[in-house]
Each structure stands twice: as structure tokens, then as C-alpha cells.
Amino acid sequence: MAVEKTLPKGQRVSIKDIARAAGVSHSTVSRALRNSPLVNAETAAYIRRLAQEMGYTPNILAQSLVTQRTYTIGLVVTSIADPFVDAIVDGVEALATREGYSVFLSSSHADPGREIAVVEAFHRRRVDGVIVLASRVGSLYTERLQELGVPIVLINNQAGGEYVYSVSADNLGGAREAVCHLLELGHTRIAYVGCHFRPPSNRHRLEGYRQALNRAAIPYDPNLVIHPRGFSDLENGQQALPHLLEAGATAVFCYNDRMAIGLINAARDHGLRVPDDLSVIGFDDIEMSAFVTPRLTTIHQPRYEMGRRAMAMLLALLAGEQVQDVVLPTELIIRESTAPPRSEP
Amino acid sequence: MAVEKTLPKGQRVSIKDIARAAGVSHSTVSRALRNSPLVNAETAAYIRRLAQEMGYTPNILAQSLVTQRTYTIGLVVTSIADPFVDAIVDGVEALATREGYSVFLSSSHADPGREIAVVEAFHRRRVDGVIVLASRVGSLYTERLQELGVPIVLINNQAGGEYVYSVSADNLGGAREAVCHLLELGHTRIAYVGCHFRPPSNRHRLEGYRQALNRAAIPYDPNLVIHPRGFSDLENGQQALPHLLEAGATAVFCYNDRMAIGLINAARDHGLRVPDDLSVIGFDDIEMSAFVTPRLTTIHQPRYEMGRRAMAMLLALLAGEQVQDVVLPTELIIRESTAPPRSEP
DNA sequence: TCCTTGGTTGCACACGTGTGCAAAAAGAAC
DNA sequence: GTTCTTTTTGCACACGTGTGCAACCAAGGA
Known part of the structure; x- marks a missing residue:
């Protein structure tokens, strides 16, 4: 009124x-x-x-009613406030807008209940397709997604069954390269700090870690692998330090840059110097990784491109074309946080 | 097919x-x-x-057609990949979802042409309201927005005419507090590194800077105020260093944390120590500011809350209630990047 | 038994747009 | 001038849902 x-x-x-x-x-x-x-x-x-x-x-609403096309897609993310996520959203949005699509953005906060609610809302709005950039896609969730009857593209998450496609970075290869870099520097006590709430990619990175060790004929030591239980990457990285020291690690491969940065901060507070006392390598190559001290050595993921490709795949599916899952290459970026181990005194 | x-x-x-x-x-x-x-x-x-x-x-589309309500809002941002922006988006989205609204996210990349296109798209989709988190809202742009006939809420941008409301942080007060902090530490040669492509908030922060100096009876020196011309905050911060040294600054107030971080990195590369040789204070309190070296002293902005309040205001407007512009308080967060000036040798 | 009342239900139209089909108009050929 | 063809237009229905109004039905009272 x-x-x-x-x-x-x-x-x-x-x-x-x-x-x-x-x-x-x-x-x-x-x-x-x-x-x-x-x-x-x-x-x-x-x-x-x-x-x-x-x-x-x-009035697009009226048009959609008759054409059965809304020119709308739904994008589910865990959290928007994550430098990994936002570059991907950027890529999706750019291509979507260019092609006349509008994107609905919703975050699930890794809560299964909210994930379902989000999907439900997308269905009510009759989106033409869905891109999921979420952590865990439970079987139930995937089923519900498929019932929508619209194409679905998962990012960094090859959990897909039929009708569900994926775009991801080469998590396995990237992880292998990260650990190889540490091996080449001469490290043998190399730890992995994983992420418990991102199962698919974590599994691949852990596997890459194991493969690299295996090739170097270094036995796998479970004590060197930790999965902090929190939900904040920075804090998880910080809290990992004691375990790492106890296990006698001289180098650490972290699930992502934020964990690595958290870890580096904890090390500094603990009087340790990176990379002299401890080498740290991350994953993602977020913008800040080049601006922390020491500058972070990491594995670059083409995040923007991943978003763009996911959207491109959706467009192809909507045009009735056949598509194949995409795996994009990663790249080792050597900066200052990794160095040879100190020679034993 | x-x-x-x-x-x-x-x-x-x-x-x-x-x-x-x-x-x-x-x-x-x-x-x-x-x-x-x-x-x-x-x-x-x-x-x-x-x-x-x-x-x-x-089918919400069909419902909307008859009820003339889409339960949809449009959110315009400059860039999604910005830690300032994403927390706000998070706040908007959280409340919107809770109230049954879905949000269309579009970025303008500070391009007037795209801004118009975005608004046009929102209009075609008959959004119930619009939240703008953009840099410059030209007069033309605002006019176009008003023609939509839907409520509009601007964030950190009181450029509004009639029918346009705003939520912002206390840019002026925050800036004053930042500079006061430096003054209290004993600095007198305090510089300001501003942002040319965010005119409204930049104007307020600059004004706060001047007020603080004024109260301390320190004359305003134009040489101490720079506005780098680039569009990357981090780079702008880096590039500001030479000018600052030339002008003889002992402390710097930066438009935002990213500039401050860029500046600190440049200082480090230049062999300067922060805060010993140069004190630096930022604005925003982005998550990373507590994880760079030295930890950044800054002005906290309640970003999530700003997003939430903007959405709440939109809901109120849609319910036909009267609303008033909101200015949220900021808070000085003292960390490690500020210290008293070195006593002259 | 008839009328009134209150509770249920369906008809018909509306929202704004797209489109097959028939009708009308215009032009062409004889 | 007549017939056939081509162009142009409008009618009517469809998409999926909401709602005023009239009609129906059952129950209660006179």
C-alpha cells in the first residue's frame, strides 16, 4: 500500500x-x-x-511461462566469503551475463538441510540449470538434484552419476607436483594437512600426496597426515602446528592457501621461521598468497576459468550438445615459503 | 531436443x-x-x-505473474572477488533466503555500460527491489534505477535522491579515528592513500583525515595525499610508496586493507620495516589483515551486518514501512603495523 | 414443506507473452 | 473482372496460478 x-x-x-x-x-x-x-x-x-x-x-516471467525457458541458472556455493569461491562465481557470472542468463546465488554453509532448501527454491523458480560449488554432495542430494530434470554441473566434485557433469582442477596432479617440489628440495618428513569437510577434492589431493611419496620410495606415515576438525581454514591451519612438530615434519603440504597462511602465522608465533625451520606449500594460489610473509609457494588453480568452463558446459547442455567432464591443469608457483631442510646439526 | x-x-x-x-x-x-x-x-x-x-x-513464475511479486531481489556489485564485497553479499543472501527471497547477483566491474545493462536485466525480471554495492552511481544511473519503480538500497553510497535509501559504515568517523590513532602515537607527517574509483566513501574518509589533522592543528599538506590511478587495490598500495617517501611521511592511512597490504609489501621490498620505519593503518578489517606480517592495524567495518541491514531495509520498504538511512559504527583494531615514529637521530 | 443460512465448489477471468491457424487484405496472373 | 497466390493480421488458445462471484449443497429453523 x-x-x-x-x-x-x-x-x-x-x-x-x-x-x-x-x-x-x-x-x-x-x-x-x-x-x-x-x-x-x-x-x-x-x-x-x-x-x-x-x-x-x-516481462521475462510471462515469456518464460510460455517458452518454458527462464534464462536463469542457480549457483550453490558453501560460502561466498571465500577467495576460492568468489573467483569462480566471477567466472560463472561473467559468461552467464554475456549470454543473457541471470544467476541466482545461494550459499549452503555446508549444511545438508540448507542445501536441500536451496535446490527446492531453484526448482520452484524453474532455473534452466544448476552449478554446484559445494563441499559434499551427498547421495540424497544428488538424487534430488537429478529429479529437477535440468542439467547440473559440479565444480571440483566428480561425485556425479548420470546427467551430472563436472569441471575440476587436476587435484591429484597438482598435489603430486606440490609434494614432488618438496621432495626435490630434499625433504623426507613431509606432512599433509587435509580438509575434512571437502571430501572429494581432499581425497584426490591426499592421493596425490601418497603417489608422490610412493614414487620417491618414502613409506607413508599416518602420523604425518592430519585433518583438523574445525570449519575455519585459517584456524585449522594454526591448530595443526603442534601435531606437525610432534610428528617431526620439516615440510608441510596444506589443503589450501588459507590453511597454509594460518599455519605460517602459528609457526611465527611459535618462534619458528618459514621456510628455514619449516617449509610450507599451499593450494589455490589465492591473491593474498603473494602478499603474505613469506610469500607463499603454492599450486595455482585457474579458478575464474573453472567458473567460465562450468557455465560454458551448462550452455552446451542446454543447447542439447554432448559434453565431457573437464579437468583443468594446475601449475606450481614457487615463491618464498619452501626451501631445503636445514642440515641436521 | x-x-x-x-x-x-x-x-x-x-x-x-x-x-x-x-x-x-x-x-x-x-x-x-x-x-x-x-x-x-x-x-x-x-x-x-x-x-x-x-x-x-x-511454479513461482506463474504465481508472480498474478500476484505481481517475484520475491526476488537484484544485487549489483563492482566485483565479486573482493573480500569487502563478499561478506556483504553473504549478509544480504542470508537474510534474503530466510525470508523466502532469492537474489540475482551481477557484477558491473565499475563499467557504467554494464551497470545499465544489469539494471535493465533486473527490470525485465521484475525484481521486487535492488541493492547496489557499486562504486560510482552516476546521476544517470540513479535516474534509471528510480524508473524501475522498486525500492533501492545503496551500500556505502549516500548519493541517493528520493526513493533511494542507504546503509553505510561511518566512513568519516572511522577515518578520523584512524588518523587520531596515528596522531596519538606521535606522528605528524601522516599521509592518505585514497581510491579514485570509489568516490563517495573516499570523499568521506578523506574528510575524516582532514578533520583529525585539523583538530590537532596540523596543516593540510596536499603532497601527503595521493590517489593512485590503477584499478587494483594491492598494486595501488604498492605504487604509492615512492611518493610517500618523497613526501616524508612517517605514517600512512590507506583507503582499505588491501592497499595497506600492498604498501607494506612494497615497503618490505624497499628494505623498510613496518611499523618501525613506517606506520600503516588500513580500513575494512578483512580477514587476512590479521594474518599478514606485521598484523595490520585497521578500522573494522561490520560488513556482514551492513549486508543484513540493507536487506532488512528492503524488506521493510516492501512491507510499506517508513525507513531511515543507517550509518553503522566502525571500530579501531590495533594490531602491529602502527607504532610511534622513530625519534630523529 | 419451504426458506434461510453458512459452508463448499466451480466458472470465468486475470496476469503478460507466444504462436498455430484461419481470415482478411493485397497483389498477380489470366 | 475473376481467380489464385502471397502477404499481413487477428482470433483463440496456451503457459500455471490466484480470486471474485455465482451456484450449489446440506443443515437448521419456521
């Missing part, structure tokens, strides 16, 4: 209004605005000019 | 289907699902059970 009074009434101009003004039927207006060849060129031009003057803006 | 074949057909169950199955008219089904008292309690229960079994999901 009050809104009506307070706000200037929105230009509720419909094609019917234009039709009335032009003295034609709404069908003709519809055709003219869609550049149909079934309308006389002159009338069409007149109608388009009229629409312009009257400030007409098509 | 191929999509139809490849994907399981979405459950296109409408109230008409339910009506047919229940042997009633679609009106009755509609009323039953909306818990209208105009339906027999038993039939209503039966219909609801049936809807459940048939996997019915209401």
Missing part, C-alpha cells in the same frame, strides 16, 4: 498497451518486437518505435 | 494435474495448497497429500 504511494509507479507497459496505442492486436506487437518476418516492415518499425517511446520492458 | 532425450523429464506437475487426480477444479487445489479456509478441511488434507505424492512444486 504505502509503497504504491511512496514510489513512482513502475512503468507497467505491456504489449497490450502498445497494441492499443498502435491500433493493432497484441499478437502483431509480439511478432514485431521479436522481429518476426510475419509483420509488415513499416508497421513493425512503427511498433518498435512506439515501444521504445512508451518505455516498454518485456 | 537432445536435452529432452538425455535428461529425465522434469516433473511438470501442475495444479491442474492434481485437480484432475482429485476430481476437483484447479481453483480448489489452489486454495487447498494456500491453506485457504474456503476449502473443506478433509478435501484440503487429501489434496495436500496428493500434491506431495505427485511431487508437485509450485
